[in-house]
Amino acid sequence: MRSELFSIRMxxxxxxxxxxxxxxxxxxxxLVEEKGLEKSxxxxxxxxxxxxxxxxDFLQISVEKVATHDIRKIETLPVRRFDVSSxxxxxxxxxxxxxxxxISKVAIDNAFHHLLNGxxxxxxxxxxxxxxxRMDARGLKGIRVSRFGWNxxxxxxxxxxxxxxxAIASKVASSPFSVAxxxxxDDPDYTAGYVSSGTFGYMRVSRLKEIGCExxxxxxxxxxxxxVDDYIRYLEKCPVLISTxxxxx
Ligand code: PML
Ligand code: MG
Numbered sequence: 648m649r650s651e652l653f654s655i656r657m658x659x660x661x662x663x664x665x666x667x668x669x670x671x672x673x674x675x676x677x678l679v680e681e682k683g684l685e686k687s688x689x690x691x692x693x694x695x696x697x698x699x700x701x702x703x704d705f706l707q708i709s710v711e712k713v714a715t716h717d718i719r720k721i722e723t724l725p726v727r728r729f730d731v732s733s734x735x736x737x738x739x740x741x742x743x744x745x746x747x748x749x750i751s752k753v754a755i756d757n758a759f760h761h762l763l764n765g766x767x768x769x770x771x772x773x774x775x776x777x778x779x780x781r782m783d784a785r786g787l788k789g790i791r792v793s794r795f796g797w798n799x800x801x802x803x804x805x806x807x808x809x810x811x812x813x814a815i816a817s818k819v820a821s822s823p824f825s826v827a828x829x830x831x832x833d834d835p836d837y838t839a840g841y842v843s844s845g846t847f848g849y850m851r852v853s854r855l856k857e858i859g860c861e862x863x864x865x866x867x868x869x870x871x872x873x874x875v876d877d878y879i880r881y882l883e884k885c886p887v888l889i890s891t892x893x894x895x896x
Contacts, residue, residue: 652678652713654794654886655687658769659695659703665788669705671769671833673698675811678718678796678886684710699836700861713794713886720798721821723813723891725848734838737854741829744842744850748827750868754779758829758866767833771819771865773875776826782875790867790879792818794886801891808837809851815865816843818887824873831855833863 655677660669673695677687688708695706729744731737738759745755757779761772770789773782783790795818797803797810804810812830819825820843827847831840840855840863856863869878 651681651715652718652796652886652888653681653684654678654711654713654796655684655691655708656711656793657691657695657706657708659698659706661701661703661705664705664707665769670701671767672700672703674769674791676793676795676814678713678794678888699834718886718888719821720888720890721817723801723817723849723889724820724843724845726813727848727850728853729850730853732854734854734856737840737852741840741842741852741855744847744852745827745829745868748842748844748847748868749776750827751777751779754868757781758868761866762829762831762864763862765862767862768864771828771867773867773869773873773878775871775873776868777871782869782873783879785879789864790882792882794884796888798888798890801889803891808832812841813849814889816841816849817889819843819867819882820845821887822878822881824870824878826868826870828865828867830865831863833861835859835861 657675659672661672663669675691679687695703729740742755754774768787768789770791772789775782792815795814819828827844838854838856841851843849
């Protein structure tokens with residue numbers, strides 16, 4: 648049993664802080680024991696300073712102790728891979744997977760419109776799975792999934808980007824009000840993305856955008872009766888430890 652855990656969060660922007668109109672460059676999250684703090688802080692600093700989206704002139708790293716009794720334990724999602732040979736095929740596959748999860752056509756179209764046309768939001772936007780309406784009032788800031796980390800028993804994928812994306816998708820899917828998520832990266836050198844849900848798992852799609860394109864992000868599809876404030880509170884504030892428990896990743 649771990650005694651104390653700390654939530655570490657990083658955000659970096661270029662052209663000033665995010666709230667002053669700076670361009671979002673990078674973000675990172677971890678829940679670690681005290682002895683892991685120095686390493687995480689240095690890893691986050693280096694992640695922000697070597698990012699392909701630009702060179703930050705604003706960088707914030709916060710460290711907060713988390714009350715052990717507040718920590719919720721969840722399991723990671725099972726992973727499936729879809730290797731596609733073109734962007735059009737990748738987008739078609741992602742839309743087909745969302746349809747299979749019962750996301751309505753209008754909601755799928757709105758999510759694609761958002762991710763294709765930007766502006767790129769710093770966090771995710773919430774879209775109602777049936778009406779397709781945007782449900783949060785966060786503007787460009789969106790919702791940042793926060794306060795999560797891997798349990799020490801977890802057998803993690805070697806690729807840090809995939810590890811981070813799987814952690815976010817697992818926390819999102821652990822809310823009973825999440826129906827699905829659609830994501831592709833806002834980093835110009837990364838073209839893969841995913842569709843995920845609690846029942847279908849984390850479904851990676853190898854190509855969803857052009858190399859060099861910085862438009863991307865996350866859409867969370869939620870149930871019509873969701874209490875949006877509670878939902879956001881869970882994703883942003885509730886500390887969650889994720890275990891891989893014998894899953895093939
Ligand atoms: C990001 O890092 O910006 C999102 C990455 C999504 C896809 C991760 C994967 O390859 O599974
Ligand atoms: Mg990014």
